[in-house]
Structure formats: C-alpha cells, structure tokens
Amino acid sequence: MFNVGAAAWRGDRTGQCVVRDAASSPGISFALIHAVPRAEMLQLVRSGATVVLDLHLPTDQPGIFLSCRIDLCFQDLSRLRRSFHQAANHRSSALAIAGMTLLLAVCGWIVGGTEGVHRALTGGAPRQDGSAIAHETIFRWFGARLLRPAEAPGLFSILVDVCRRARLSRLPDIYCLPAPSQMNAYALGGPEGAAIILTEGLLRGMTRDEIAGILAHEVAHIRNNDIWTMSWAAALHRSIEWTSLAGLALLRAQHGCMAVSPSLAALLRAAPSIAQLLCLALSRTRELDADATALELTGDWQALIAALRKLERHHAGFLVPSAAARDDGTMRLLRSHPATSERVGALLCLA
Incomplete structure (x- = not known):
C-alpha cells in the first residue's frame, strides 16, 4: 500500500526528483512528474530484451504524479x-x-x-x-x-x-x-x-x-x-x-x-x-x-x-x-x- 504525498518528496521547483530503491529491487525507480495524458497512465513497452512497465499514480498535489518504472528482462x-x-x-x-x-x-x-x-x-x-x-x-x-x-x-x-x-x-x-x-x-x-x-x-x-x-x-x-x-x-x-x-x-x-x-x-x-x-x-x-x-x-x-x-x-x-x-x-x-x-x-x- 502506498500513501502518495508530494510533500514528502524533496526536489526542485519542477518536481523532477528521482528515487531509486536499490535495496529492494534495482529494476524499480520512482520520479515526480507533471500531469500526463490519461492514455499514458499505464504503459507496457518492450525495449530489446527488457519489458518496461510505467505507472503514473496521482498524488495529493494537483498536476503532480508519481511515476513508477519497473524494468524486467525476459529471463526474470x-x-x-x-x-x-x-x-x-x-x-x-x-x-x-x-x-x-x-x-x-x-x-x-x-x-x-x-x-x-x-x-x-x-x-x-x-x-x-x-x-x-x-x-x-x-x-x-x-x-x-x-x-x-x-x-x-x-x-x-x-x-x-x-x-x-x-x-x-x-x-x-x-x-x-x-x-x-x-x-x-x-x-x-x-x-x-x-x-x-x-x-x-x-x-x-x-x-x-x-x-x-x-x-x-x-x-x-x-x-x-x-x-x-x-x-x-x-x-x-x-x-x-x-x-x-x-x-x-x-x-x-x-x-x-x-x-x-x-x-x-x-x-x-x-x-x-x-x-x-x-x-x-x-x-x-x-x-x-x-x-x-x-x-x-x-x-x-x-x-x-x-x-x-x-x-x-x-x-x-x-x-x-x-x-x-x-x-x-x-x-x-x-x-x-x-x-x-x-x-x-x-x-x-x-x-
């Protein structure tokens, strides 16, 4: 369960702050981004031998979304x-x-x-x-x-x-x-x-x-x-x-x-x-x-x-x-x- 709050993230005024949780999984990264089109809220993209899953979750700040990227290789x-x-x-x-x-x-x-x-x-x-x-x-x-x-x-x-x-x-x-x-x-x-x-x-x-x-x-x-x-x-x-x-x-x-x-x-x-x-x-x-x-x-x-x-x-x-x-x-x-x-x-x- 995630309690997504933009105030808990420190970054510059543009909200571009990337957090990578290397302890749990090096293939998972987070970033605060501005509004994205609704069609791009969930994306699954194949890139070479890797499958990339992008999730954009709304936060408590209008127009700010938490972007979660999960990289999985075909072997995984x-x-x-x-x-x-x-x-x-x-x-x-x-x-x-x-x-x-x-x-x-x-x-x-x-x-x-x-x-x-x-x-x-x-x-x-x-x-x-x-x-x-x-x-x-x-x-x-x-x-x-x-x-x-x-x-x-x-x-x-x-x-x-x-x-x-x-x-x-x-x-x-x-x-x-x-x-x-x-x-x-x-x-x-x-x-x-x-x-x-x-x-x-x-x-x-x-x-x-x-x-x-x-x-x-x-x-x-x-x-x-x-x-x-x-x-x-x-x-x-x-x-x-x-x-x-x-x-x-x-x-x-x-x-x-x-x-x-x-x-x-x-x-x-x-x-x-x-x-x-x-x-x-x-x-x-x-x-x-x-x-x-x-x-x-x-x-x-x-x-x-x-x-x-x-x-x-x-x-x-x-x-x-x-x-x-x-x-x-x-x-x-x-x-x-x-x-x-x-x-x-x-x-x-x-x-």
Whole structure:
C-alpha cells in the first residue's frame, strides 16, 4: 500500500526528483512528474530484451504524479512464470493427497469411529527409505544392467552436468535395459539413493540433446522426490480399498437382512475409484512439474519437445495431429501422464 504525498518528496521547483530503491529491487525507480495524458497512465513497452512497465499514480498535489518504472528482462519474466507454474503444481499435488487422506479418514470413521480413523491413517503412509537400491534388485525386477562411466562417458557427462544443476548430493546409478525396440525411461528411489533405467532403444533413437532432456526429466523426479509421493498415494489407495471393503462388510453384518444405508454404501463402493482418479491426477501433476524442472535444468525447450514428440510417435506408431491429440475431459481423467500436446503447450508457455 502506498500513501502518495508530494510533500514528502524533496526536489526542485519542477518536481523532477528521482528515487531509486536499490535495496529492494534495482529494476524499480520512482520520479515526480507533471500531469500526463490519461492514455499514458499505464504503459507496457518492450525495449530489446527488457519489458518496461510505467505507472503514473496521482498524488495529493494537483498536476503532480508519481511515476513508477519497473524494468524486467525476459529471463526474470520466465523465472516468475516458472515459479507460478511450480506453485500451482505443488498446490494441485497437495489437494490430491489431502483429498485421498480425507477419503481414507471418512472410510475409517464408518468402520470404527474415531479409533477407525486413527487406524486407517496410521496404516495409510509408507515408510520412507533413502537407501540406495541394490543392483541385484534392479536386475531381478527389470533385467537391466548397471552401466559404468567408462562404458558411456558421454552419457555420464550429461548426467553429471544435470545433477550438478539440480544440486543432487549423489549421482543416480544408470541402468540399461536390453530392449532395442522400446523407448522408455524410469526413475527409482529418492535424492539419497536413486537409479535411472534407460532402454537400449531410447539410447539409440535419441540425439544427445534429447537424451539430456530425458535425463533431466528423470532427475527432476528424483530431486522432487516424486517416487516417494506416488508411493504415498499408492499406500493411501490400498488403505482406502481395504477400509472400504471392511466398511461394506460391517454394514451388512450390522443390518443383517435389513437394507444397508444407501448413502454410506454408495460412498464406500465409490471410494476406491475416487482414490484411483486422485492418484492419476497426482501423477499427471508430477509429470508436468518434472517437465518444468527439466526445462530449468537444461534450458533447451526444443530438445525436450522433440524428445516428447519422438516418444509419442514411437508409442503411437504414427504422428498424432495436435488437434486429434487433445483428449476430452473424461479421457484425460484416466491418464497417468498428460497428453503430449498438453505437455508441449506447457513447455512453450514456460519457455
């Protein structure tokens, strides 16, 4: 809030006094000026790589205005846009987790009141384990082979650069899955112990810059601890399934041959499906946030978009036109990943 008074400003008789607040922002300056045309009260001008916003605010002195100029470079605008995007994604993730937690609490209350709520919530969260994943486990699960830096120096050079930008304290292990006809990448674990699995087909079919974008996306999942978040969501979903089944059995036992409460029974039947939709929504949100973080880590939006489109062509078998690639609301709710057109649109906005 500003209390604009010309008497508080010291200047010569022409009122030309410039004040620059370097402590808060060197890109903001103030000046007392004479009357300006109404059409110039608010101006937004692009000057080279800078956007200049001019505001002219009336003061308590007739004909004297306070001119406020804000200089923003395109890099500042892009950083601000990414900050808003990240905040929106985090808010969406929090709402999805909160919705699942509330749903689990309601199911627990139906089963056992306050004690049922406590038991349901206690069993609904997994234990976080930051230890590294054993090589034998990765091979047993996926059949993937651990890569050494000497085998793929270029790949590890990209990984080191991306992890340095992401400020990871430990490099994730890289595994190659012998699947020449597949193009996929997976991230496992958290910041203290992670692994990235790349298929042989992806390593052969992507350019260096595209691989850098894919690695940055997986490193973003690791840095953002998305694997833990989705594990938490999966645990909540399982708890909701078991609790809703227990609640339905309890309602039938209590009512016997009498009609079961329709509203409670309907809620318990729908709870697992609602939880699944919230899990999918959370997954889509984390994917969009990983894309935004990957753009922050590489700065190469062209390579990221090229990699996404190449993956879409590979999995769909043909290039889907952008208009046809847009899902309606119902289909979008059933996706674990946003449509490629949505991801490309978000990257273009952030770029």
